[in-house]
Amino acid sequence: GAGVSQSPSNKVTEKGKDVELRCDPISGHTALYWYRQSLGQGLEFLIYFQGNSAPDKSGLPSDRFSAERTGGSVSTLTIQRTQQEDSAVYLCASSSRGLAGGETQYFGPGTRLLVL
């Protein structure tokens, strides 16, 4: 079946512009996660959606970052007034039962963001 998909695969933007990154989770997965991966680094948690519950936003680095998940499926991560330090790979993952169930997270290919 289809895995997690993300778009665009690459995004180059100018400092100060806003960007939107999209994630389509695996069909039927109730949990969705966003991570950021800087060059040569591990994954940094950003935000977690589980069903209809309020999202866990504890990893968002600033108020320039926001995310929403419409209809319990597709999610959009928005970065406003981008800065050069926002350049990274943004990864989305989904799982069938969420964190409490300890279920495996399946990752998309990521969006490579470069802020000039």
Add this chain to the structure above:
Amino acid sequence: GESVGLHLPTLSVQEGDNSIINCAYSNSASDYFIWYKQESGKGPQFIIDIRSNMDKRQGQRVTVLLNKTVKHLSLQIAATQPGDSAVYFCAEKSWEYGNKLVFGAGTILRVKS
């Protein structure tokens, strides 16, 4: 073990040899652990997981060992192949982290033919 920053530890092995990748995790309350493989330009791919009530779990060509006494996790890959070349991440989950996965910085595995 893991390290932070741009200087990821690197393990170089000959094709056909066994590989052992190590991870020192930080939280004694962590109850779930997972290994991911990330090839260049791709997202992380699940390899194997283990819960804290186990000390060993085997998959196809891979084995994960958990030593809770010293908070150490290892991934063993049998008969390493060129396609195994990638960055390998361990991750831990604990209620103290809000049940979120916390990832290590990664280890680079290079397989020489």
